[in-house]
Each structure stands twice: as C-alpha cells, then as structure tokens.
Amino acid sequence: MKPLLLTVISFVCLTPLHAAETYTENPGKEGDGAFNIGPEYQIDPDLTDKGNAKGKTFTFSMKLADSKVFDGKDKTLEPDKKKVNTERKVTVYVPAAYQDGAKAPLLVIHDGPGQLKLISNALDNLTISKDAKRKLPAFVCIAVQNGGNDGKNSERGLEYDTMSDRLARFIHDEVLPAVLANAEIRAAYPKFALTENPWGRAVMGCSSGGAAALTMGWFRPDWFRRIIAYSGTFVDQQDDDAPEESKFPLGAWEYHSGMKLIETSELKPLRIFTHVSENDNRANDPEETYHNWVMAGMRTNIALDQKGYHHRYVFSKATGHCDKRVFEQSLADTLEWLWRGWEG
Template sequence: MPPLTYLLACRIGSAGVVALSSIMLQLTLSGAPAHGEDTPAQTPLQHLLGDGNFEIGPDYTTDPDLTDQGNPKGKSFEFEMRLADSKIFRGDDATLDPKKTVRTARKVFVYVPAAYQDGTKAPLLIIHDGPARLDLVRNALDNLTISEHPDRRLPPFIAIAVQNGGDDSYGSERGLEYDTMSDRLARFINDEVLPAVVNNSEIRAAYPNIALTDDPDGRAVMGCSSGGAAALTMGWFRPDLFRRLITYSGTFVDQQDEDAAEEANYPLGAWEYHSGKKLIENSEKKPLRIFTHVAENDLRNQDPAETYHNWVMANRRTAAALAAKDYDYRFVFSRGTRHCDQKVFKQTLADTLVWAWQGYR
C-alpha cells in the first residue's frame, strides 16, 4: 500500500511533503482513496490533504488543534435579526405549518480571529444552525491561522454562525430555509446576513474598516443534517457566491415540502442530487470544492431506496456522483457513530477545514 507521503507527493510536490513530515509521523494509507459507492478506503484521516473516500472509527480522539492551546484569541459578537425585517425569510411563507413554531428573531454569532487585520477583505465561513460547532471552529482558527506548517494553515476567515428560523422538517421555517432546492438561502445570507454583520455597531466599533470578500472562492459554508444539505444547495445554485462546502450527515433526501413551488422542478428535493434527475452527474461541472460525511448508524440507514430517506445511501450516492463528475471532493464514512455525532467533529473538523481551504490565496 502506498505511504501517505506518496499520496501527498502526487498532490503537493516534494517540498510540501518535506514541510509536513515533522507532523505526520508514521501515518499511512491502508489503501488509495476509492471512488464510487463501494466501502471507502480505510485511513486515520489525520493531516491528509488528498481527495476521495475515507473511513474512520470506530475509536475516536479529539484533535489538539480543536482545543484551546492558549494562543491569542479573536473577538466574539452576537446580535439578532428580526424575521419580519427580512425580504426573503419573513416567517410567513405559505408552505409553513401553523402548528410549527417560527422564531420572531434569529441570532447571528460572529467570530473574528486574532489574525484578521482590520481593513482587509476577509474570507468567511457560514455555519448553519448557529452557534452549532462554532466553538471548535474558533479553536481551529486560533491554532491554525498561526501554524508553522504552511500546508496545515487556515486563512483568517471570519466565522458567521446563523440560527435557523425555527422547528424542523416539513412545514417548518428551518425546513423551508435548508431543504428547499433553490437559491433563496444563498441570497438571504449574501444580501441580508453579510451586510448585517459588517454594519453591526458593536463589530464596527472593534473593527472600523471590517470588510468581507466578494470572491466566491473565499466563501465557505458548513452545516450538519439539513444544514449540510443547505451548504451544498447554496453552492449548487449560486456558485458565484459560495464555493467551499462542508456537509456532515447531509440530508440529501426528500425533505422538501410537497406544496413548495420547487416541487415542479425537483419533486424529490435533495434526493435529486444523486438519483432521479441525477443533478450532479447530468449538470455541467461547477467550480465547487465539496466535503461530505455520513455516519454508519445515520438516520434511517436500513430504509429501501424507494423511501427516498436513507441518509447513508444518499451520502454514498452523492459521493459517487461527485467522483464520477471529477469534483474536488472528500467523503468520510465514520464507523460506530450516529447522526451529526460530536465525536466525528472533534476528530475531523480541523482536517476538514484545512482540506476545504486548500488552494485559497
């Protein structure tokens, strides 16, 4: 089996391999990353830069880069956005179930890392279901924006964790925002949330010249479950706005409301990415970099295909479609874990962020 340095040599050249050798120790691949729907190749998945399919578990540890190592801290902010003030998600959509709770205001959590220099156009990471894993992302920024290893260094992106509109599944505001196959969420984040961040008085007081990049290559999105499906959907429908996508336990199933207007074109919701219309394979390749993950014991993992609700099947098929279309993608299958399992985040998120931001300048 090829050693890890062999894989890295193919990806980044001998100089990069030498630079990484001090941190990778004896890690090796037990097999080259496999494409398709078959069981992924086994690998520790630590400090890997390669694309493809990987398997981890069933034992897990916390990556030190996701812990507080005493490095300089950035600044945290929190504010609210009233749904009634939105032009895109007002909380009064005709598809909503009146029995399901809609928030009157959503919280927005912002972390500006210590490495950010006021006045520069910052790259950014949108995190769905805020605050979600913002705690781990903060530690990764504190530790990896100042990493001595150039191939394990993060750009000083600003993390923006946005709360969903409330409740879950069919007929909910969260479901409308995350499970609908349209560009609506991408527009909401771009047109309403990002301006609210840079114009927030508290943030402006700390960073008078704060700015966010307009370059879609400097804009990432992360989410789990329906938030993961939403990350892919934002990039899929608006690659001109967001191009680096991170999905854990992605809800690539038929979770879209039956009375949604989008049913006319996407009757199976996010299931259409990999089956039915086979959106990924049958569409022109988009300039996206996509991380996907699913857990061995993820939701409805024994359901037959005709239910359109097997999370493991959906994510395997999505990975296979990305491979067939030759996307820059990484798919992780985690043994002995469940839906959006904290153990998986604590072991992989630093590596995932580093992989997701590869090639950014």
C-alpha cells in the same frame, strides 16, 4: 484515516470575478478521496484551547418579519404545528489573526454556533501554524440560527431543504450586509471587510444544514464555492407544496438519484466535503428511511467523484447523525483541506 479506493481528479480553477480580473488557485489533489474513521474517536489537539491569542465574538439578532426572503409567513408553513421563531441570532467570530482593513474570507455556519468553539480553536491554533500544509487563513465565522423547528412545513425545512437559491440570497443579501453594518464589530474593527471572491466564501452545515450548504453553492456558485456537509440530508424533505416541487419533485434526492443533477449538470466551480455516519439518522427513522439516508450520502459521494469535483468524503464507523465525536476528530482536517489553495 484509511483511504478507500477512489479515482481522484485534480483541476486548476480559473474563474472571472470581474470583467478585468481573474482569480487562480491550484489546491492539488492531496486530501481528496474517500476515508474511513472510527470506531474509536478522540478530539484533534488542533481543536482544543492551546492558550493562543483569542479573537472576538459578537452576537446580534435579526427579526424574521424584516426579511424579504424568509419573513416567517410562507404558505408552506404550519405555525400551529411547528413554531416559527420571531427572530434569529447571528454569532460572528473574528480571529485574532485578522488584520483590520483586510477583506476576510468567511465561513457561514448553519443552525447557529454549535461547532463554533471547535472552529474558533482551530483558527486560534492554525492561523499561526508554521506548517504550510497545516495552516488556515484568518476567515471570519458567521453562525446563523435557523428560523425554527424541523422537517417539512417548518421554517428550518423551508430554509434548508428547498432546492433553490433562496437561502443563498438570504445570506448574501441580508446576513452579510448586517454583519458588515454591525456597530459592535465596527467599533472593534473600523475598517472591517469581507471578501467578494466566491472562492473565499465557505458554507458549513449538518443534516438539512449540510444539504443546504451544497444547495447554496449549487445554485449560486458565483457567491459561495467551498462546501462542508456533515450527515447531509440528501433525501426528499422539501415541502410537498413548495413551488420548487414542479422543478425538483424529490428535493435533495435529485442530486444523486431521480434527476441525477450532479451527473447530468455542467461541472460547477465548487470544492466539496461530504460525510456519512454508519448509523446516520437510524435512531429516529424507520429502517427503510435509514437505508435511504445512508445510501443518499454514499450516492452523493460517488456522483461528485465521478463528475470530477475536488471532493473529500468521510465515512464514520459506529456513529450517529451529526455525531459530536465525528466533529471532534475530523473538523480540523476538514477545514485544512477545504481552504487549501486559497490565495486571498
């Protein structure tokens, strides 16, 4: 990777978790900044199966009708045009390095287990690494399927493109308790536990899922603080009839343009990775939207950097939207950078 010229600011995070305790980490600035990758790609060996000990995978379903946050009946939805699922699958990977009874850090993955194989390989390989600079904590992966379809007036759009804390509340109040209560997980790990430390809670997504990852941290940094956004949808895809339109009329576009939320808001305790592909969403959208999409990702990068966030940005040449090749080459580096400094 060749770094672009980019000013990097490092800071020590000192955050109260409870009235009587604090948590401190100092990840340093290594890996912060902007990087180009491509146009040639190959899979990182750390994302392949090297024959190391495997963790355990669990899958269960949650009915939308049982949710108090996303019950599939929102007024913004058009179920006749965009089908709403009746249930969503949740896939949990507990790495072999996890010790039962420990409060595990976690990574929430939007849109289900699409990248889970790569991430589980990274965990199998890098939790046992002898290189302190190339090591991952034994975090639990929780891949959550969206509620169906895409774009405005869809359940997925409602969940991922809405500028509010609704998705964060859904994950925090409903999904995490369901994981902790799952009978199969409990049978395998009787003392299974997840950390309550927001620095031990990461969120990852691509496209609208990437924007949703930032939105979860942006609105609820008291719950989620490590963010991965590949090909982020930092354009206006929020439902036109959503209540949030009154506060954020341009949806995720407001982060970098319009209201310039990143620039004008107080610095939040977040560690953020963002990515843009050279041809991001070009194949499906008109030329004007394409330029806006790539522009939005670039502007988000600039805003985060100028504000002073611990931030890593990757621009991938000759690639498209949520391109498999980008994940295969960069995801191990992304995860290693994201978790640097974790002292849980």
